[in-house]
Amino acid sequence: MGEAPAATTLTREELYELVWTEPMQTLAARFGISDVALKKRCVRMRIPTPHRGYWAKKAVGKSPKRPVLPKLPASVRAADLTAVFTGAPKPPDSAEDEAEATGPVADQERFEALPENHITVPEVLADPHPVVATAVHLLRKSRTDAQHLLVPAGKKILDLSVSIGTADRAMGIYNALISALAARGWSLTVESVTEQERTFYRTMVTVRDERIPIAIEERIERTERQPDPRAKYPTYGKQWDYHTTGKLSLYMTLPYLTTRVRSRWSDGARHRLEDHLNDFIVGLVAAAEAIKQKRLEDEAREREWEARRKRE
Structure with missing residues (x-):
């Protein structure tokens, strides 16, 4: 048995230097992985990679721009500072790998990995x-509920569920996100929604012609409240204190997707959260791509059902 x-x-x-020294496919083959896997590793480590046409320009003597390696925030995971390649045999490329490497999501990953596109939230x-x-x-005019969350009821406001202590952070995140979306040709709006005779407001992002509800919330913890021995009347059921x-x-509120x-x-x-x-x-x-795919699948099933109904 071989070793x-x-x-x-x-x-x-070191990995940054390598991916800008030789093509990803060549480098990936040397490491025994697919170029898609190598690309994903670079995205996770926030390493910019050559765009399409980079090596073709190099081959004809041009000097395309090479972005600098961006600094990582101090809070980054230690696992994202190094890459380990076992040298196992490279699996054959698949149609799925090819789609991942060239589709809208992969294109966006490459765009977001560029240092000049990093989204920063000011203090x-x-x-x-x-x-x-x-x-x-x-x-600023809102009351708080039993869970200490701000309640601006009945107002046309961004979708959020936060306390006084995190409200400023949430506003900074929303503001940075709105600017980033606009720079990418997309939009964020606050819209009224009526469901079951109840009207409320929802924050909608439009990306690649698909509408996606988003929101920011603060995690609340609860502890069981101990009965007060001095209480005049007993309480039934568990009582909770919220923190x-x-x-x-x-987060996004998504429909059922395949x-x-x-x-x-x-x-x-x-x-x-600001780092991500x-x-x-x-x-x-x-x-957006998954929603579009699900809609196309539903439409195809509807056409098939309609055709079958007409034949019967």
């Missing part, structure tokens, strides 16, 4: 978008 090939461990800087909110300015004004955590999530799509990004132990807005943008594109 397993030795693993290769590369720092983020202090300045020059807010009108819908953000309206939300700030309404939140804010300061942990935010940005393709699995990530829909939530959250604060973690070593990273903040570019990933969220990629997620929006993935969701």
Whole structure:
């Protein structure tokens, strides 16, 4: 039995140099993986990769621009600082791999990985978008509910569920996201929605002609309240105390889809939500593509059903 090939461990800087020294397909073959897998690893490590046509320009003596390796936030995971390649045999390319490497989601991943496209949330909110300015004004006048969350009831406001302590962060995230979407040719609006004779407001993002509801919420924890021995009357059932955590999530509300799509990004132990807005943008594109695919599948089934009904 032959020995397993030795693993290769590369720092983020070393991998960056390699992907700009030789084509991804050549490099991936040397590591025993597909170029799609190598691309995904670079995206995870926030390493910019050559765009289409880069090597063709190099071949004719041109000097296409090579982006610098962006700095990582201090909260990045240690696992994203190095890449380990085992040298196992490369699996054959598949049609699915090819689609992933060239489709809208892959294109967006490449775009979001470029340093100049990194989304930054300023510490202090300045020059807010009108819908953000309206939300700030309404939140300042809001009461809080039993879970200590702000309740601007009945108002046309961005979809969010946060406490006083996280309201400023949520507004900064929304403001940065609105600017980023506009720069990419997409939009965010606050719209009235009526369901079951009840009207409320929903934050809608339009990406690649698909409309996706999004929201920001703070995680709330609860602990069981101990009975007060001095209470005049007994209480029945469990009573709860609620506690804010300061942990935010940005999520999409998606319909049933036949393709699995990530829909939530959250604060973690070593990273903040603000660090992952570019990933969220990629997620929006993935969701838009999945929604479109599901609609086309439904329309095809409807046509098939209608044709079968006419034949009977």
